[in-house]
Amino acid sequence: MKKKVLTVFDDPGGGLAVTAAAEELRKNTETELTVYSGKLSKEIAEGAGFKYKEIESMISKETAEEIFRDTTPDLLLTGTGGGNAEQQFRNLAYRENTPSVVILDYWKDYKRRWLYSDHETGKIKDNICVMDDYTKQEMTEEGFPENKIYVTGHPYLDKIFNKGRKEFNQNAGDNLNILFLSQPLEIIGIKNYDIHPLKVLSESISEYSENSGRKVSLTVRLHPSENISGEISEVLNNHGNENYDIRLSESGDRMSGLLSESDIVFGYNSIALFEARAENIKTFSLNLFPIKDSLRNAFETAGIKPTEASKTEIINALNSGSVLMPEGNVFGGGINNCLNVITDCLYLSRH
Template sequence: MKKIVFVAHDPGGYDAVYPVYEDMRNQMECQLFCIGPSANLNRKFAVRIDMVLGYLHDALKNDEVAVLITGTSWGNHTELDCLKLCQKYNVPTISILDYWSNYASRFRTDIGEHIYPDYYFVMDDLAKKEAIAAGVDEKILYITGHPGLDKFFNTKKTLQPRTVLKKILFLSQPLSSLYGNSLGYNEKTVIVDVINICRELGLKLNIKFHPKDLQDLKIKYRKFEVTGNLEEVLPSYDVVIGMNTMGLLHAVLMGARVISYQPGLKIEDACITNKLGLTKNILTAPDLRQILENVDINNRKNIDNFVWSDGYSVRRVIDKINTIFNARELYDRGNR
């Protein structure tokens, strides 16, 4: 029997791909490979990168792959290598986007070649519009919602905000590795600001590091570190501060007070909670201090009108995959 093969490298890609795998494995034969940072999120499916390509090459030669489904990553081209290999064997390929940015550059190789999937699943109209503007062919784009967000709607957690702030959670990101200083800020400069402001205001601060954060950064600020899934640790905090991480959207959906802090931002704002009007971009340390001091935070905009806000994104993705799979089956039968 043919398998659906899933491959995830970055944590965001894993968040988008894994819920689909978890549901589909009850329907048909599925194989999940977690490589790179995603391997640290699920050791059960952790494999070396060379093992994925070796397995896929043999499985394709033996006509054992029905569909390839990947996340979208930065700094590693394994998913692109998998896409290219499957397309060589005329096997349908799907990539699931996990964030509203870098729509085309995620699929660009070091030599400037773009290796796109046959089907590119994006979250909503905004993502589709921005992807087209970035040069992605509209014909491969499909709006399915975001599979990684379903759990935040299906397990409602109501947080009771306090009028006096005591504990702050900062969500770090490896922005310096991705952008250097081109944004006007990075996690190194922002952490210093947040630590100083929390110290001045007598607030307890914890930092939740990103799996791809630099090890030196983690060691330097390890006394602030908190571990665990965001949905588990979040209820202990009064405010969540981040830069442009997807975790800010997760926190908003769970009912937390959320701040996007991007001091000295030099480019167009890529923070999705700011783009959706759920948060405002705070650009200076004095402004951040004033907001925390006065508890001036409101993320109460209604989110019910967004495609991904109904908790059924996984189902939409699977329905589309089944359509693709069934169409390919009919095609193969007609050409035997």
């Protein structure tokens, strides 16, 4: 009889990490996957070729219980979204002693990811797949049980960084295409600022284009969970000079298409910065807050350059040379290591 795996992810980051492992798991003929995807992750589920049912970010205990009864899973596989949906299932798995595997997708907000847990952090039974030793140490210091944390690597980064190398485009021509990956500032913990970082970036690019004589185009991509604010609208409507153009990306624009047209990418701390580096694009993170050692190490590994959100530093970044791709199997092993944790929980052999 096949082992049933109930797979649930809400936010896009979790969807990318979980599906990267689940794509390989479904190749195991001894498993049967039932997939529930949040609204913002539906495109990810479809892109991975999964049949899925949509689930709300916030669900009742009764909804989770009904799905659990219908599925009768041998294992629960989840991401760590911002709503309570994934945790409602983890709470059930905890009570019913169903094996649970959680794949972490980013280097921050560890306790927030278990915000809706009905049991203490130190009593977690979930088998947690994390990206590196730094993350394990940081989570252990926050009270997570060390014996439930497995350093596997990041399955999605394993997938995108090891698909083949792309040559860096020096782009010595007159036109420069820049992509800005926006995120809701309050979600990433930025609440007090004098000038919106996008305004600083736009003014810096405008000055750079005037001084260099290059035509520069800036495309602003909102995060899937982000609505355009008055501050962003103001920047879009009041910009630069005849050499500088700024636009908001269309809602239907795919990330892959935007990256293929970009010479430089700026952002804060989203997984899309790593997607840019996987395409060998020069990528900068606007450094607005202290970052953990785990994230700093991941940035260094990928070649993402933190830069202060000041006009001087941004212009220096625009004038800097190319960033070479790291040598070797960058972020390698994430998929296989996650599969090892999953199959060990299911008492399955790897094929």
